[in-house]
Amino acid sequence: MSRPTIHDVARVAGVSLSTVDRVLNGREGVKSVTQNRVAEAIRQLGYERNIAAANLSRKRRYRLLFILPGGGNSFMRGLEQEIAAQMDAWEFTAISVTNVPAFDDAALADALRRVDPQGTDGVALVATDSAIVRAALAELRGKGIAAVTLVSDLPSSQRQRFVGIDNVQAGRTAASLLGRFCRWRPGRIALVAGSMLVRDHAERRLGFEQVLRSEFPEQEVLPPLEGFDDQEIVGDRLTDMLSGTPDVVGIYSLGAGNRGVARAIAPLPAERRPSVVVHELTAYSREALLDGSFDAVIHQDRAQEIRVAVELLQALIDGSPIDPDAQRIGVEVYLRDNLP
Amino acid sequence: MSRPTIHDVARVAGVSLSTVDRVLNGREGVKSVTQNRVAEAIRQLGYERNIAAANLSRKRRYRLLFILPGGGNSFMRGLEQEIAAQMDAWEFTAISVTNVPAFDDAALADALRRVDPQGTDGVALVATDSAIVRAALAELRGKGIAAVTLVSDLPSSQRQRFVGIDNVQAGRTAASLLGRFCRWRPGRIALVAGSMLVRDHAERRLGFEQVLRSEFPEQEVLPPLEGFDDQEIVGDRLTDMLSGTPDVVGIYSLGAGNRGVARAIAPLPAERRPSVVVHELTAYSREALLDGSFDAVIHQDRAQEIRVAVELLQALIDGSPIDPDAQRIGVEVYLRDNLP
DNA sequence: AGTTTATTGACGAACGTACGTCAAAAAATT
């Protein structure tokens, strides 16, 4: 009736509890014939480890470290809050957070080198793309510490996984929306980026232009306006552009600086108002959706990103199997009417 | 360093383990002064129950029953698969599934009455709106069995919670999308429903018309076409309508019958093709998004619905507190480019 | 003071697993 236990496995395999335990936990000193007997009993009974009991017994503590960019980036601060909020939902897991200056690869590499191998089992970091970070990451992994990248990936490094959205897909989705919003309205489309030096932004732009070119070839995309994720700069430059280019019917803002976008379009008369798609659902972008300044927001679920990162690190530390589906972070679309 | 246990609580409160246990589990026979002392110690230490250990000890088994409409409804079959898939992810929980004929309130009421009060702790049902179902539900609850409605609600009944999307919000979202897709293209909008007797459909229509009337008043909505969730009927009636009404620029299909919608629009020349928004992401609607027949799909996450239903029932059975946020099922929007 | 009742404590077994120690048995080596 109830789930089989190691006792049942031992009985069926005709061995002692100790032997089952040795097999189960990969300890040495068991003949392969016996191992097979045990494995067969497990298969036959459909035995599954009771993870709760196992953790209870070994009193395992996963000690994880999150390394996030500091500064006023509201997305990162949101992530931090999310970690704090989930902190005590994780049994057997202690999470600490370190801040490093944003876009500073040397500081990040330094932080990685400083990680205490005795007191840390796994690290999640928001990567800055650079050779010294790759080197520091390799060093970290050499000490036997698990590592995943979060939000921003670092390909061809020693990081074991990446947790975050597919930014090309995000850009494609924005194009898919904006293309449809503006399909029957002649005009051009403006792109507001933070900086093309940031990997995420470059990928989003790529995806956006892919789809717009192939599916909405009648729509012209203006060259991207760099706003360095600063609302002042975004506001000023976009205001400039809009006054010089009266036929803008759509705006895609693929970085931060949502306030700047809102400020630039506010003075426009209703009939000239372009359709606007931005990134990240926050208190501000939410308001802007509700009052009609923005049409859609592309979002990534921070809570889920943290959850997945923690679960992934736990699995990597244990060497237990990983479900590739469960790791996916979806590109979410919010309009005024399906806000959570 | 590690989390406090009941031992710590007992020590700090200056009482025995038994007393802490009695307070924690709401057993009687503890003076309220002592209760307060214990409560204070808990607060002071930030003690949190170790649920794994608790469940391990009490070897609790939640025995849950899901009652779903039978038949070929692919959404319901998907739910069933989801239950099967999650089955062994739930420790201490045994789930069984019963099918009843769809839209048959007598059969549903009968199934509810047949529930074995000894072998069942909680029930999740897809409700059919009817008085006899309400009566059967009240009877069930009278036997001390927890009950939640799933996907389709039954307001003002004894059901303790509802798990599913807000269908008014779903309709609003569809209108928000379709309104924007068709904003600069003169024409009318067609509505394809299953039947207005079904609560979900009625709510979706309500939300759709709310938003379209208020935000896109220039767009005219045609009276809804009833397709009874049958692709043949939907296909035929929609084909008819489209030939008689050449200025249809948007279609919202708020029930099943997606294949019928696709069939009706297939023969139209590209420039007359309307924007199409439908419900539920399935293998078919996915294909239709990819080949451009459909523009957007409004979706509800079946896996999450099952997960929430199970967790909710567990909490209701235990009488433990319920996090209202965690129960929410979001109205998801999928385009060709953010498909999972 | 004596009696009843309410409250508290002490204890032990159980849940399923981990892990360490020591001895017994089996196998492999001289």
Place this chain on the structure above:
DNA sequence: AATTTTTTGACGTACGTTCGTCAATAAACT
């Protein structure tokens, strides 16, 4: 056959909680 090595078993303790029993104490009644 004697010895060493490998493999296995037996057993105990621990993890944090639940739950039941029984005794001890405190408080509330005659």
